[in-house]
Amino acid sequence: MSVSLRVLDDGAWVSVNDAREVSVSELWRLDDPSFCGCELPDFVVENVLDVGADGRTVSAKVYGQCIACGQTGVPGWVPVGRLREGEFVDIDRERVVLPVRRADDDE
Amino acid sequence: MPTDVERWKSEVYGNEIREHLLEFAEQGWDTIPEDERDAWFERFKWWGLYHQRNGQESYFMMRIGTPNGVLTPGQTEVVAEVADEYARGPAENPIFGNGYVDWTTRQSIQLHWIKLEDIPEIFDKLESVGLSTQQACGDSWRNIVGCPVAGKDKHEHVDALPVAMELNETFKGNDDHSNLPRKWKVSVTGCREGCGQGDINDLALEPATKEIDGEETKGFNIRIGGGLSRNEPRLARDIDVFVTPEQAPEVSGAISALFRENGDRDNRYNARIKFLMDEWGAEKFRNVLQEEYVDFELETAGDDLRSEYSYNSGYADGGHSDHVGIHEQADGNYYVGLDVLVGRMGVDDTKELARVADEYGSGEIRITQRQNVIITDVPEEKLDALQDEDLLDHYSPDPHPFMRGSIACTGTEFCSLSIVETKNRQVRYARWLKENVELPAGVEDFHIHLSGCTASCAQPQIADISLRGMKTRKDGEPVEALDIGLGGGLGENPNFAEWVTQRVPVDEVPGAIKNLLANFEERREGDETFREFVARTDEEDLAELVEPEETSYEDPMMHNTKRTWYPYADDDSLDASPAPTHGDGTPIASDD
Numbered sequence: 001m002s003v004s005l006r007v008l009d010d011g012a013w014v015s016v017n018d019a020r021e022v023s024v025s026e027l028w029r030l031d032d033p034s035f036c037g038c039e040l041p042d043f044v045v046e047n048v049l050d051v052g053a054d055g056r057t058v059s060a061k062v063y064g065q066c067i068a069c070g071q072t073g074v075p076g077w078v079p080v081g082r083l084r085e086g087e088f089v090d091i092d093r094e095r096v097v098l099p100v101r102r103a104d105d106d107e
Numbered sequence: 108m109p110t111d112v113e114r115w116k117s118e119v120y121g122n123e124i125r126e127h128l129l130e131f132a133e134q135g136w137d138t139i140p141e142d143e144r145d146a147w148f149e150r151f152k153w154w155g156l157y158h159q160r161n162g163q164e165s166y167f168m169m170r171i172g173t174p175n176g177v178l179t180p181g182q183t184e185v186v187a188e189v190a191d192e193y194a195r196g197p198a199e200n201p202i203f204g205n206g207y208v209d210w211t212t213r214q215s216i217q218l219h220w221i222k223l224e225d226i227p228e229i230f231d232k233l234e235s236v237g238l239s240t241q242q243a244c245g246d247s248w249r250n251i252v253g254c255p256v257a258g259k260d261k262h263e264h265v266d267a268l269p270v271a272m273e274l275n276e277t278f279k280g281n282d283d284h285s286n287l288p289r290k291w292k293v294s295v296t297g298c299r300e301g302c303g304q305g306d307i308n309d310l311a312l313e314p315a316t317k318e319i320d321g322e323e324t325k326g327f328n329i330r331i332g333g334g335l336s337r338n339e340p341r342l343a344r345d346i347d348v349f350v351t352p353e354q355a356p357e358v359s360g361a362i363s364a365l366f367r368e369n370g371d372r373d374n375r376y377n378a379r380i381k382f383l384m385d386e387w388g389a390e391k392f393r394n395v396l397q398e399e400y401v402d403f404e405l406e407t408a409g410d411d412l413r414s415e416y417s418y419n420s421g422y423a424d425g426g427h428s429d430h431v432g433i434h435e436q437a438d439g440n441y442y443v444g445l446d447v448l449v450g451r452m453g454v455d456d457t458k459e460l461a462r463v464a465d466e467y468g469s470g471e472i473r474i475t476q477r478q479n480v481i482i483t484d485v486p487e488e489k490l491d492a493l494q495d496e497d498l499l500d501h502y503s504p505d506p507h508p509f510m511r512g513s514i515a516c517t518g519t520e521f522c523s524l525s526i527v528e529t530k531n532r533q534v535r536y537a538r539w540l541k542e543n544v545e546l547p548a549g550v551e552d553f554h555i556h557l558s559g560c561t562a563s564c565a566q567p568q569i570a571d572i573s574l575r576g577m578k579t580r581k582d583g584e585p586v587e588a589l590d591i592g593l594g595g596g597l598g599e600n601p602n603f604a605e606w607v608t609q610r611v612p613v614d615e616v617p618g619a620i621k622n623l624l625a626n627f628e629e630r631r632e633g634d635e636t637f638r639e640f641v642a643r644t645d646e647e648d649l650a651e652l653v654e655p656e657e658t659s660y661e662d663p664m665m666h667n668t669k670r671t672w673y674p675y676a677d678d679d680s681l682d683a684s685p686a687p688t689h690g691d692g693t694p695i696a697s698d699d
Binding site: 004006008009010011012013015018020023024025026027042044046047049067070072094 | 111141142144145161337338375376519523524525526527560561562576577578579580585588609610667669
C-alpha cells in the first residue's frame with residue numbers, strides 16, 4: 001500500500017496521505033545526547049525539513065533547538081508516528097522520549 | 108529532484124490557475140479531490156489565497172496587493188465592504204470582533220475567513236475598482252513596496268511611484284516571470300529617508316545620482332538579496348549598478364530572469380536569491396547579469412543618499428522614523444498618518460476611514476510598512492476638523508510610543524508556521540507597557556516587533572526590541588515563549604538585532620522590557636537612543652539587563668494555541684471545530 005509523505009506549508013507540517021499530522025512548535029524530548037550534550041534534549045521544532053518512512057515508522061528531519069542549553073540544529077531522523085495498514089497512527093510526541101536515528105546508524 | 112511544489116507548479120501555475128479556482132468556487136470547496144488539495148492550495152496562493160491552518164479547513168486568508176501601498180479614491184470603501192460581507196468567521200476575536208482588515212508590513216491587505224465559494228463575487232467587487240489579488244502570494248513578483256508617500260513627499264530625490272507602478276504593470280500576470288523559484292520581493296525608494304526598506308528585499312532600487320555624459324542624472328542604485336526569514340537574515344548587497352527610471356523595468360526584468368534561471372528549485376529553503384548571492388558574491392552576480400541578461404552596458408553605481416536615511420533607523424537624526432503624524436506634502440497639502448495598533452482595523456472603522464479620507468482629503472489612503480495608514484491630500488484648513496473626528500481618537504496621529512512602535516504578524520490565530528499567538532498578545536503588551544512603564548525622557552520612537560516564527564513577517568530583526576516566537580517549559584509545563592533581540596534597525600548602517608535572551612515565558616516579557624528600559628535609563632549617556640546604547644554595550648552585559656520577571660501582566664494564552672481550532676473560541680479544542688464548512692458556513696459532515 002503506497003503512502004504519501006510530504007512536507008507542507010513551507011516546513012510547518014508533515015503530511016501523511018494528504019492529511020496534516022505533525023506540526024512545528026511542538027516540544028519533543030529526544031534520546032540524542034550527541035545533539036547538544038544534554039542527556040535528553042528538550043527540543044522545540046521550528047521547521048520540518050524532510051520526512052520518510054523506515055518500515056512502519058514515519059520519521060522526520062527537523063530544525064530546532066534544545067530549550068535547556070540553546071543548541072540549534074538538525075538532529076538525526078526523529079520518529080513521529082507509525083503506519084498501521086497504511087493509516088498514520090500518532091504518538092504522543094510531547095510526552096514520550098523519541099529515539100533519534102543518526103545517519104551513522106544506517107551503516 | 109524537484110520538490111512537490113515545483114512539480115505542482117510545472118503542471119498548472121500562473122494566470123491559468125484562475126479558471127480552476129473559479130470552477131472550484133462554483134462547485135464548492137469539497138469538490139476539490141482530497142489527494143489534490145495540497146497542490147491546489149499551493150497554486151491558489153498565486154491568486155492571493157492561503158488556506159488557513161489545521162482546524163480551519165475550507166477557510167482562506169486573502170491578500171490584496173496594493174502597489175506601493177496606494178489605495179486610490181473609492182478602493183478603501185470596497186475593501187471595507189468586502190471584509191464586512193465575506194471576512195466573517197465562525198468565532199469572534201475578543202479584541203477585534205468579527206470582520207476586520209489587516210494592513211501588512213508589505214503595504215498590502217489581508218482578510219481572513221474567506222470562503223472559496225465567495226471568490227467570484229469578491230473578485231468582481233475588487234476588480235471593479237482596480238484592485239487585485241494576483242501574485243499577492245506564491246513564487247513570483249509580490250506586492251511592490253516603497254515610500255508610502257511617494258509622489259507627495261517633500262523629501263523626495265526622485266518620484267519613485269511611476270517606476271513602482273510600471274514595474275507592477277509589467278510584471279503582474281507576465282508569463283515570463285510568473286513562475287520563479289521562490290517569492291520575489293521588490294522595493295522602489297525615491298525619498299531621502301529610506302522608507303522603502305530596500306535593505307530587506309530581494310531587489311531594491313534606491314535613490315542615487317550619476318553623472319552620465321556630463322549630466323547629473325537622477326535614478327536608482329540596485330541592491331540584491333536582502334531578506335529576514337529562516338534564521339538567515341541578509342542585507343541586500345550593492346551590485347554596483349545604476350539605472351535611470353526609464354531603464355528600471357528592463358534591468359529589473361533581467362534580474363528576475365537571472366533568478367528564474369539560476370535560483371535553486373531543488374530545495375525551497377535555499378531558493379531565495381539571497382542564497383544565490385551568498386554563493387556567487389556581488390561581483391559575479393553583476394558579471395552574469397551584464398553578460399547574459401542585459402543588452403546594453405550597465406552603468407556603475409551612482410552617489411547614494413544612504414547617509415540621510417532615518418526611517419526605522421533608531422537614530423535621532425531628525426528625519427522620519429515612521430509616517431505617523433501630520434506632515435506637509437510638496438504641494439502644500441498635508442498627509443496625516445494614523446497609528447493602527449498591530450495593523451488590524453474593524454470593518455466599521457475601515458468604512459469610517461474611507462469616509463474621512465473622502466471628506467477631508469482626496470479619498471486616497473496609503474498603507475505603510477509599519478502597518479499604519481495615511482490619509483493624503485488634506486488642505487491645511489481642514490486639518491482641525493479632521494483631528495476632531497472620532498476615528499482619530501482610536502487611530503491617533505499622535506499615539507503613545509508603545510502603541511506607535513508595535514508591529515505583529517498574524518500568529519497562531521490563523522497561520523500554520525507561527526509558534527505563538529501574536530496580534531492580540533502585542534495589543535496586551537502595548538497596553539500594559541503604556542500603563543506601567545515610563546520611557547526615558549525624549550524617547551518618542553521605540554519599536555517592538557513581535558513575530559511568531561523565524562519567517563519574520565513582523566520584521567523583528569529591525570526593531571529596538573525584537574520578539575520571536577519560541578517554546579519553553581515553566582513549572583514543568585510547555586508554554587509559549589519569546590526570544591528577545593535588541594538594537595536592530597535600518598538607516599545608513601543597518602544591522603539586525605542581537606538575540607540576547609532566549610525562551611522567555613510570554614508572561615515574563617513585559618517585566619523584561621520594563622527592567623530593560625529602567626536599566627537603559629540608568630546607564631544612558633546624554634540623549635543617546637536605545638539603538639545607540641545597545642551598539643556600545645556588549646552582548647553579555649545586555650543579556651544581564653533584560654531580567655525577565657512576572658508582573659501584574661497576565662497572559663491568557665500560555666498554552667499551545669496551535670492545538671486549538673481557534674484560540675479564542677469558547678470551546679477551542681480541535682474536535683469542536685465547525686470546519687470544513689460549506690459556502691454558507693454550515694459544517695460539511697464527514698459522510699457528506
